[in-house]
Amino acid sequence: MVLKLFRILMPRDDTFVAAFSAQAARTVDAAQAFRALLAEPASLQAHYARLSQIEREADEINRATIRSIHRTFITPFDRADILNLTDALDDVIDRMKDAGRRLTLYKVPVTPEMLTMADCIICACERLRDGMPLLGDISGNARALGAMCEAVDAIESEADRALQAGMDALFDGGDTRSPGYKLMVQMVYDGIEAVADRCEDVTDLIQAVMVEQV
Template identity: 90%
Template sequence: MVLKLFRMLMPRDDTFVAAFAKQAARTVDAAHVFRAMLEDPANGAHYTELRRIEREADEINRATIRSIHRSFITPFDRADILTLTDALDDVIDRMKDAGRRLTLYKVAVTPQMLTMADCIIRACERLRDGMPLLGDISGNARALGAMCEAVDAIESEADRALQSGMDALFDGGDTNSPGHKLMVQMVYDGIEAVADRCEDVTDLIQAVMVEQV
């Protein structure tokens, strides 16, 4: 309670909020490249670009961690800042992993995979637009809550697309070998992990809101 009051009295440090916004913007860039990769998986330039964006995001993450150790007063708990920056970084890491699976297994991209990728773009855009609101959590509580609900709803859309893809894969009409089906499932799992990580970010934000509001 005393630390919370102290933070309120100190001049606001926007360094971390700006870093979160920058990280979230990179997730949007990565999501568009990831969608393009699914649309044209034979084009290796997409995966190269995805890896470049991931390296940029890693550097933002490292800079944020360095700032945590240098800052005397942070806008909210240091552990929450660390967890949030890592979660944003993981969104792109999961995209890179899913892209690697697609490149490795060379399975056909399904309409459901494209739908999930579209969901990821929308979720990342919501996160990008919501990050600046962390500069005033109490004042922006309603907008932050709406953002979290929107991302959760989008993740549910991705889950429905995943279920549709799984139904089509294992409904008996697909004559591919069990090994091939396993590779397709692993690509689906990789894409699902990206959407799940977007939802994880909103869960972290909601936890911070509980402490701050």
């Protein structure tokens, strides 16, 4: 309670909010590159290279944020929460790169359901990008932050529905392709699903911070 009051009375430090905002902006760039990777197989390697570059940029923001945690006397909210949030945002892009790597490795055809999931990921990342600056005043922006979290959850559910539709089509009794092929397609689906899930994880962390702050 004393530390919480101290944080309220101290001049606001926007360093971490700016870092979260920069990370979230990179997730949108990465999501667009990832979607292009799926939609344009002929340029897959170029889009994967772009995704890898964005990942490196996001990693540097993550490392800088961690350094700042150790150098800052009073943080806007709990240090563990800051660390978890910056790592979760970083993981969103890491999961995109992993899904892209699976596609480059297995070279399976991209399905309409995969593209729908990628579109959902872009929407979720845009919501996160727009919501991060609100962390500068959690109490004052509680309603808007809550709406952002609900929107990302709804988008993740939409991605789940696309995943289920894709899996239903993949394992339809009339599909005679080999079990090995189907397993590779499923692993690509799983990789894309992990991205959407990690976006939802970010909102779970934000909601936990809100419970402590509001």
